[in-house]
Amino acid sequence: QVQLVESGGGLVQAGASLRLSCAASGRGFSMLSMGWFRQAPGLEREFVAAISRSGTSLAYGTSVKGRFTISRDNAKNTLFLQMDSLKPEDTAVYYCAAAWTSSGSYYNSLSRYDIWGQGTQVTVSS
Secondary structure (H helix, E strand, C coil), X not given: CCEEEEECCEEEXXXXXXXXXXXXXXXXXXXXXXXXXXXXXXXXXXXXXXXXXXXXXXXXXXXXCCCEEEEEECCXXXXXXXXXXXXXXXXXXXXXXXXXCCCCCCCCCHHHCCEECCCEEEEEEC
């Protein structure tokens, strides 16, 4: 059974960068399509980025496109989210998620994901 643990969150000023990591335990990481979501207080969980099993197909939410970069290291069972030019509106709990799939697709829908991490807090001050 795969479990996901996020790390790398913190408190930063606007314009700074952070790199989130999501470590997967268990077998089968290369068979998982991965994604990042975030949830701010009082709001619904929002799609941030997704990546296919091989890492060759990527997708981003509109609000982060051009500032965030998703990547993965299948040899190390780890997913990353590089966040640059952070804004106060990026403040949220960030979750990584995994979807079992036999295809090379990525997914931007919460309902498609089978496994979730516990989340890591990112706070951006103005």
